[in-house]
Amino acid sequence: EAGVVQSPRYKIIEKKQPVAFWCNPISGHNTLYWYRQNLGQGPELLIRYENEEAVDDSQLPKDRFSAERLKGVDSTLKIQPAELGDSAVYLCASSLEGGFRNTIYFGEGSWLTVV
Amino acid sequence: QKEVEQNSGPLSVPEGAIASLNCTYSDRGSQSFFWYRQYSGKSPELIMSIYSNGDKEDGRFTAQLNKASQYVSLLIRDSQPSDSATYLCAVLTGGFKTIFGAGTRLFVKA
Numbered sequence: 353e354a355g356v357v358q359s360p361r362y363k364i365i366e367k368k369q370p371v372a373f374w375c376n377p378i379s380g381h382n383t384l385y386w387y388r389q390n391l392g393q394g395p396e397l398l399i400r401y402e403n404e405e406a407v408d409d410s411q412l413p414k415d416r417f418s419a420e421r422l423k424g425v426d427s428t429l430k431i432q433p434a435e436l437g438d439s440a441v442y443l444c445a446s447s448l449e450g451g452f453r454n455t456i457y458f459g460e461g462s463w464l465t466v467v
Numbered sequence: 468q469k470e471v472e473q474n475s476g477p478l479s480v481p482e483g484a485i486a487s488l489n490c491t492y493s494d495r496g497s498q499s500f501f502w503y504r505q506y507s508g509k510s511p512e513l514i515m516s517i518y519s520n521g522d523k524e525d526g527r528f529t530a531q532l533n534k535a536s537q538y539v540s541l542l543i544r545d546s547q548p549s550d551s552a553t554y555l556c557a558v559l560t561g562g563f564k565t566i567f568g569a570g571t572r573l574f575v576k577a
Contacts, residue, residue, distance in 0.1 A: 385565075394471075394555050394567030395511065408564060443510055452498040453518070456557070456565055458510040 356459030370432035377446030473568035496561025
């Protein structure tokens with residue numbers, strides 16, 4: 353079974369430029385997450401989708417970040433414009449459902465460097 | 468107070484020893500607890516999950532949960548150099564949000 357697939361794996365952009373990350377979750381997983389991980393820190397949730405609905409986006413900086421999950425499968429996370437502080441690893445993850453036995457599986461991550 | 472707290476380490480143990488990793492959490496409504504391993508430059512991978520008070524064993528790994536003390540731990544027996552990584556504690560809170568600790572770095576010396 354294929355895992356969570358993310359692209360691009362690495363991206364270097366200049367500040368104020370836009371960037372987008374794509375994620376394909378594990379087949380059949382209804383819940384999709386975008387986490388951000390800074391060096392030496394644990395992953396921090398940006399947004400969680402249940403099917404097509406964003407059920408938790410409280411930590412998403414909505415002035416510059418946007419996300420979508422069309423048709424309840426693939427998802428895209430966009431940053432526009434990027435700032436130096438956005439340099440981090442952006443982790444997409446998925447789980448079968450959002451209940452209490454929910455187990456999250458991560459993709460390989462998209463490493464962003466803003467210069 | 469952070470929602471999920473871990474000692475950042477590094478924790479250094481000799482090969483063959485028992486490594487003990489600890490985690491505390493603040494939300495008493497939390498129901499599910501997870502340990503992830505993260506190698507440098509890689510994404511987190513699930514090691515174990517635990518839902519009930521007590522111990523859960525899987526090979527060389529044992530997870531321990533004490534909800535009354537809001538404490539969860541991971542024991543690694545017969546530690547190997549390949550166990551050297553950062554171990555993340557994750558808690559599924561009563562609000563259905565999975566919160567991660569900052570992780571504990573483990574070094575196993577050959």
